[in-house]
Amino acid sequence: MNPMEQFEIHPIVPLHIGGYDVSFTNQSLLMCIVVAAASLFLTLSVSKNRLVPSRAQSMAEMSYEFVANMIQSAAGHDGLKFFPFVFTLFIFVLFSNFLGLIPGSFTVTSQIAVTFSLAAVVILTVLIVGFARHGLGFLKLFVPKAPILLLLLLVPIEIISFLTRPISLSVRLFANMLAGHTMLQVFAGFVILLGGAGGVLSVLSIAPMFLIVAIMLLELLVAFLQAYVFAILTCIYLNEALHLHDHH
Amino acid sequence: MSNTTPEPEDLKRLGKRLEEVRQRESAKAPASPPTSMGIAFRFAAEMMSGLLVGGGMGWGIDWALGRLFSIHTRPVFLIVFFVLGAAAGIRNVMHAAKELNEQSAAAMNAAPSVKDDEEER
Numbered sequence: 001m002n003p004m005e006q007f008e009i010h011p012i013v014p015l016h017i018g019g020y021d022v023s024f025t026n027q028s029l030l031m032c033i034v035v036a037a038a039s040l041f042l043t044l045s046v047s048k049n050r051l052v053p054s055r056a057q058s059m060a061e062m063s064y065e066f067v068a069n070m071i072q073s074a075a076g077h078d079g080l081k082f083f084p085f086v087f088t089l090f091i092f093v094l095f096s097n098f099l100g101l102i103p104g105s106f107t108v109t110s111q112i113a114v115t116f117s118l119a120a121v122v123i124l125t126v127l128i129v130g131f132a133r134h135g136l137g138f139l140k141l142f143v144p145k146a147p148i149l150l151l152l153l154l155v156p157i158e159i160i161s162f163l164t165r166p167i168s169l170s171v172r173l174f175a176n177m178l179a180g181h182t183m184l185q186v187f188a189g190f191v192i193l194l195g196g197a198g199g200v201l202s203v204l205s206i207a208p209m210f211l212i213v214a215i216m217l218l219e220l221l222v223a224f225l226q227a228y229v230f231a232i233l234t235c236i237y238l239n240e241a242l243h244l245h246d247h248h
Numbered sequence: 249m250s251n252t253t254p255e256p257e258d259l260k261r262l263g264k265r266l267e268e269v270r271q272r273e274s275a276k277a278p279a280s281p282p283t284s285m286g287i288a289f290r291f292a293a294e295m296m297s298g299l300l301v302g303g304g305m306g307w308g309i310d311w312a313l314g315r316l317f318s319i320h321t322r323p324v325f326l327i328v329f330f331v332l333g334a335a336a337g338i339r340n341v342m343h344a345a346k347e348l349n350e351q352s353a354a355a356m357n358a359a360p361s362v363k364d365d366e367e368e369r
Binding site: 153156157158160161163164165167168171172175176179218221222225226229 | 283285286289290292293294296297298300301302305329332333335336337339340
């Protein structure tokens with residue numbers, strides 16, 4: 001019962017191109033499923049397009065409105081141009097987190113390679129938008145209001161703190177998923193150990209079982225919350241690139 | 249069919265009222281409160297990424313100077329940038345803490361305040 005075994009990547013269709021291992025793995029499979037599930041859900045639920053929405057349609061509409069409100073409050077009105085980008089990120093992370101909670105499946109967002117790629121796309125977008133909007137004036141983001149002598153120290157700190165963003169963004173999502181799923185697996189291990197012990201201990205194995213149910217509920221909350229955090233931080237970073245106000 | 253057609257002024261007034269309500273609603277929109285574990289993870293991630301980026305940058309500069317210009321500075325930049333990275337990490341954590349404080353303060357203000365009897369006496 002190795003609790004980390006669930007995060008292992010196995011090739012399903014081994015594939016090597018030019019010396020690189022580009023096999024189709026369980027990770028790739030789950031990513032395809034996530035994209036397919038999200039697209040199917042969002043297109044099928046609104047295909048009827050009734051004035052009084054069905055349950056599925058109102059779910060799709062709520063998620064649309066939720067993200068639109070989030071962007072408007074965090075990045076202002078002209079942030080809405082980035083709605084497709086933020087909505088895609090939010091839905092992808094949300095569906096990966098939720099589908100990963102199904103027993104026996106695989107959590108795409110528990111791989112730092114995936115979360116870091118997403119974060120890198122976010123930061124590159126912020127950089128491109130910032131430089132396209134303000135030109136070299138975007139570099140003012142790194143110069144806080146302070147005496148010249150202090151700037152020598154503060155500018156490198158500001159630059160490092162900007163560079164930490166993709167890392168903290170990716171590590172937070174990845175660590176939350178990793179910790180939650182490991183915890184579930186560890187408690188599931190307790191159930192099996194106690195159940196196999198015999199006598200009174202077997203009866204006691206029901207206790208960690210209840211704990212698993214509780215943790216599962218917490219994980220559902222965390223799955224949503226982390227998708228929310230990822231999207232809102234994207235909005236906040238986009239806001240800085242768009243409006244360049246000093247955040248001190 | 250009613251024979252009174254809506255006046256443009258009426259529509260305008262209705263629009264204004266709708267806008268007001270919308271603003272009031274959005275002002276008290278409850279930001280979902282983060283769980284304690286979420287807060288802990290947030291702070292840990294901020295601090296750790298500061299140290300990682302600082303240390304990584306210092307190590308990279310040392311490596312580049314040694315490899316490309318054969319100037320051997322090995323531990324100097326690593327140490328300097330590690331300290332800078334720690335400073336950046338602490339700054340990030342303070343930023344995050346301030347944000348969370350503001351969030352909870354806003355939540356407190358949004359909730360109807362209950363007068364404290366003890367205070368008044």
